[in-house]
Amino acid sequence: MAGTELERRLRARFSRSNVGQAWAEPKNNADEDSSDDEEESFAQDLLANSDRLIAGRGGANLRPGNIFALRCKDANQHDPSKAVVRSVQFHSSGELLLTAGLDKTLRFFQVDGEENSKVHGVMLKDLPITQAAFTADDQVILSGDKPHFYYYDVQSGVVQRVPSIRNAAGKAQSTLAKFALSPNGEWIAFAASAGYIMLVSAKTKQWAADFKLNCSVEALVFSPDSRYILASGRDAEVYKFDVRHSRCVQRMYNEGGTGTTGLDISPPQPHRYMAVGSESGVVNIYDSVAATAASAGSIGVYRPKPLHAIMNLTTPATIVKFNSDSQVLAIASSEKKDALRLVHVTTGTVFANWPTQRTPLGYPFCLDFSPSSNFLAVGNDKGRVLLYRLIPYSGTRA
Structure with missing residues (x-):
């Protein structure tokens, strides 16, 4: 389905189910308003006084040092969350954004940086949402700290509850709070209890396989080709599981030795990186191809050297996320206020000028x-989804 058609259907459904309903306006306290105004003025001054901000499309050859971000209206300004925002995701075809959180509500917004109009919303009565994500065929998977999960079908508007899934031994998991979706659209990998990863068919929603870590699963991601699941936890090892053969093919030790709290792999082009965030706040960046090359013969613990070690966070790095061209890595901690940094991946250096002391991020959760x-959309503890326009990728003066 094209992004425009997806948006049209969501808007039509919202109009039918919310006739006469006034959208909520965001309510900020005086301190937050002051911070917002100061930061917007700061950004406008930068735009007005620096020719360096006229950037080409695509962020080609992004330079280290400074990156300029212009504050926009909150992405969810027309319907802020009533609790912590735990998931934000842009649809792959455009600027349709989903938000979800502990107020049990999935919302869709059309992000343009100015109006950011609400498109649709769905409430799940029995599921405080800890994660939500688009599938390749335009469903949305929604999970929480429960043994069941939901999926929302965009085309039909139907919300379907999937009861607890049992493995081959008949055992059901007690929580499905975290998951990863395979890029090819075939699989959902849930981080279940007791170190298990439960592999579920994205089409049938039926159990397919189990994988096991020697510790709790704190982070997981599929490889870009969907052949492998990479997962890590308290033992500071990144496990590589072969999906087709249902077995572990490699264990990689993350230098530093503290438990893993965040994990991401960059898009396959132009260069593949892997980022591993730890309890100490250190984020290591590896060459993904070298670090995850399958071992021949017996499985040992591989100990590659990271390309870069980022040490700008002082609390657990709960978020690590590459941008679309692998030049920027966002790292953040939900355990400390305003703890978010953007990293220039090639050099492994943090952009020094943003965020500033006047950037009102709150506690970033997604x-x-x-x-x-x-x-760049950032969901926080106040129910807001802060929105920033990254000037090097805008193509024009914003």
């Missing part, structure tokens, strides 16, 4: 880049 990286 974030996502838009498909072209011109927007």
Whole structure:
């Protein structure tokens, strides 16, 4: 389905189910308003006084040092969350954004940086949402700290509850709070209890296989080709599981030795990186191809050297996320206020000028880049989804 058609259907459904309903306006306290105004003025001054901000499309050859971000209206300004925002994600075809959180509500917004109009909303009465994500065939998977999960079908508007899934031994998992979706659209990998990863068919929603870590699963992601699941936890090892053969093919030790709290792999082109965030706040960046090459013969613990070690966070790095061209890595901690940094991946250096002391991030719990990286959305503890336009990827003066 094209992005425009997806948006049209969601809007039509919203109009039918919300006739006469006034959208909520965001309510900020005086301190937050002051911070917003100061930061917007700061950004406008930068735009007015620096020719360096006229950037080409795509962020080609992004330079280290400074990156300029212009504050926009909140992405969810027309319907802020009533609790912590735990998931934000842009649709792959454009700037349709989903938000979800502990107020049990999935919302869709059309992000343009100015109006950011609400498209649709769905409430799940029995599921405080800890994660939500688009599938390749335009469903949305929604999970929480429960043994069941939901999926929302965009085309039909139907919300379907999937009861607890049992494995081959008949055992059901007690929580399905975290998951990863395979890029090819075939699989959902849930981080279940007791170190298990439960592999589920994205089409049938039926159990397919189990994988096991020697510790709790704190982070997981599929490889870009969907052949492998990479997962890590308290033992600081990244496990590589072969999906087709249902077995572990490699264990990689993350240098530093503290438990893993975040994990991401960059898009396959132009260069593949892997980022591993730890309890100490250190984020290591590896060459993904070298670090995850399948071992021949017996499985040992591989100990590659990271390309870069980022040490700008002092609390657990709960978020690590590459942008679309692998030049920017966002790292953040939900355990400390305003703890978010953007990293220039090639050099492994943090952009020094943003965020500033006047950037009112709050406690960041989730974030996502838009498909072209011109927007960065950050969900926080106040129920807001802060929106920033990244000038190097905007193509024009913003």
